[in-house]
Amino acid sequence: MTDGAPFDDIDRDAVRAALREWYEDDHREFPWRETTDPYEILVSEVMSQQTQLGRVVEAWEAFLDRWPTAEALAEADRAAVVGFWTDHSLGYNNRAKYLHEAAQQVGDEFDGEFPQSPDRLQELMGVGPYTANAVASFAFNNGDAVVDTNVKRVLYRAFGVPDDDDAFEQRASELMPAGESRLWNNAIMELGGTACEQTPICDESGCPWREWCHAYQTGDFTAPDVPTQPSFKGSRRQFRGRVVRALSEHGELALDELGPRIRVDYTPEGDSGREWLRGLLEDLSEEGMVELSDRDGTTLARLQE
Template identity: 40%
Template sequence: MIDPGQVLAWGLPRMRDLPWRRERDPWRILVAEVMLQQTQADRVIPKWESFLAAYPTPAACASASLGDVLRLWQGLGYPRRARNLHSTAAHVVEYFDGAVPDDLDALLALPGVGPYTARAVLAFAFERDVAVVDTNIARVLARTAGERLTPKRAQVAADSFVPLGDGWTWNQVIMDLGAVLCRPTPRCGECPVAATCAWRVAGHPDPDPAIGSAGVSGKQARFDGSDRQARGRVLAALTVGSRPVEDFDERILTGLVLDRLVVVTNGRACLPD
């Protein structure tokens, strides 16, 4: 069980100072949330700032080539996110006059926007009383419940704790609780809900209910020697210009072409400019 008052009392004086928390512009929030998917905040901050300096609005992003967006994204990883963000910008310009929508269904219809990102835009840009469930919050929910949760149960549980009129603050604070204390290896001695956390009260029995629960990320596969590393090297090489297809592993290059991240013309590979 979670007492929102205790969590807010713990979290408000300790809230992490992240630059997107000083924003309410929905495009800037959306860019941050897309970048934060599978990437730590300290790596995101400089890329978020440089991306928004180049593309301060959806219209600016939509008017750029995907190749230019990928060049700016270089080093952040998971480049399909850049492609989806570029497609989202074009969708917003075409269907919403360049303004990120404030409707859940409309947000979910945007390329690459899932339940978490859509609700994050509503909560953090529009200050709606909706609950977000990222990997940090999902750990808190599963452990306090003392069991693995399905996506539906996790969302229902998260929704039940949002204090009326305090959705923005609540989501930030419970996210910090998961990021700072309710880690994969938890720091229960400092936790404001330790006394009512079912898993902690039971003595931390195996298995940890957070493992395999909806929304909780597992360990990422090894990067060194992976296809992700090989794909990143191809894209990095193409940021400075086209190259003969023979320079690259055929399987890796074919995958990038199928993902619409690389174009092959006359035996040369290049970014989609």
């Protein structure tokens, strides 16, 4: 995308002011946008990684009702945390494990206080660059420009930023006003998540960047390629969740007791049998989710405590 005004020629002050006004006038209300508590924001960010935001609200509120602080989560039984994650279909269960370990780190390594910079936040278990930056931005107003799929789509369409990660990072950083990471990152992600979705609704949403937007002016709403999320039904991820749920409900189980509980076509010697199940359990064991043992030649599985 090369036609239209180049990024360097836009009036950045006007672009920034337009987005601020649009966001502050009207935006989706999510409870984690009403808090600056880093624990509550971290929980929302981890939950949102594979779950639609509308569904996250109920799970987020229930999670905080049960474990309202990082200290409470750190003291919780890990199996209960993982079981909650499974019951609410929140994606990979190892994220629950890492969240539990991160809460313990806050108490053990940071004297109960969350680190505030993106670099220090990445010292917490399971917290990568994106999540660290989001927590730094929304809890401490101390982050860099967030660059997710929504932001890439906006920058590509509006200002012709090339479909290149380094280019997106550079341009997003140049556009974000200094010291405004909380408001700015919320606003630009809101723009991409509402007005500038795969099928944009520019006029209906009152998109604040129509005046400068290349896509709006040309009608070319091409967007960067987005990896397709594999189907959950029948996936390895689904069976992992079933394993965790079954072990949470029944405690220690032998392979041939566990197998039929997670798939109806389980046959001990078949393609979906013991060897397949053992591989699934070994992956979970390496992640610290499941503990395997042998008793009288029989492999037993239970949740890691």
